[in-house]
Amino acid sequence: MSENTWVQASDEVWDVVVVGGGVAGLSAALTLARVRRSVLVIDAGEPRNAPAAATHNLLSRDGIAPLELLRLGREEVLSYGGRVESGRVSGLRREGAELVVTTEDGGRAPARRVLVTTGLVDELPAIPGLAERWGRDVLHCPYCHGWEVRDGAVGVLATGPAAFHQALMFRQLSPEVTLFLHSGGDPTEEQWEQLAALGIDVVDGTVGALEVDDRDRLAGVRLASGRSVAVDALVVAPRFVARAGFLADAGLAVTEHPMGIGGQLVTEPGGFTGVDGVWAAGNVTDLMAPVPAAAASGVQAAAAINIDLIGADARAAVVARAGRASDASRPEPGSGDRR
The missing domain is CATH 3.50.50.60 (FAD/NAD(P)-binding domain)
Structure with missing residues (x-):
């Protein structure tokens, strides 16, 4: 050349x-x-x-x-x-x-x-620490990364209507799934019933940051209110x-x-x-x-x-x-x- x-x-x-x-x-x-x-x-x-x-x-x-x-x-x-x-x-x-x-x-x-x-x-949600963990323990596709987080504590960040479906898909892989109603994607009455029937916890409130342990692993989600919820992986919809x-x-x-x-x-x-x-x-x-x-x-x-x-x-x-x-x-x- x-x-x-x-x-x-x-x-x-x-x-x-x-x-x-x-x-x-x-x-x-x-x-x-x-x-x-x-x-x-x-x-x-x-x-x-x-x-x-x-x-x-x-x-x-x-x-x-x-x-x-x-x-x-x-x-x-x-x-x-x-x-x-x-x-x-x-x-x-x-x-x-x-x-x-x-x-x-x-x-x-x-x-x-x-x-x-x-x-x-x-294009990822503007939450401190989220982009740095993308593709590791912040993910979006159950087919690409679901097996790797099976049976762990999985959080799903709601930024739109897709979050409900993500919660159901990851519930197939783990019994411990939490849906964070960060912004948008409020469930319908029927969806609330399905979430409850499947044992998916729902947490209301804006997510302020991610928490990482001393082994460089995702440890939790911290809400703007100061409350912290332990998770091993966080699912987002970019x-x-x-x-x-x-x-x-x-x-x-x-x-x-x-x-x-x-x-x-x-x-x-x-x-x-x-x-x-x-x-x-x-x-x-x-x-x-x-x-x-x-x-x-x-x-x-x-x-x-x-x-x-x-x-x-x-x-x-x-x-x-x-x-x-x-x-x-x-x-x-x-x-x-x-x-």
């Missing part, structure tokens, strides 16, 4: 530039590289699940550290001729027949097609916001999720965004997709992109063949009869 430009040795554009090197992006890049597409992955190195100790529900790799999973994925992409570069993408625009991806440090990658797999940002601000010049914007849980890119099945040449996959377009689903969406988008490129290549070949035939039928200069 020289002068911060990612171009082929022949100065041709990349078949596909993948923006984001998480499981969706690397799965897509692997799929494309294996069918001999030239593919470049540009990754900012900020995977959403980096704070977590392990990735779960990934068949044959359950429990693998998130960063180790990505390291292995990058190696596989490279082994098939793909390329992975570090960089934070700042823009995407069309220049004639090409799409051009630019980075904050001046990188420029021309491409025939672009796949956006930048994921999302978890707002999920797709990392898509750099797509404004391409005519793409984040749309509010129908469930009100955050903002995402809206795509057609297969990941097409509606903007010519641009696809998206993973959490940037599916806020609740776990790791296996994000990986699968990357593969599906890669297949759709490859089919699109196959069609374009075939049409170009027809035009080129017609041009050659036309040239062959023309008489050579000076070859006509002279009298």
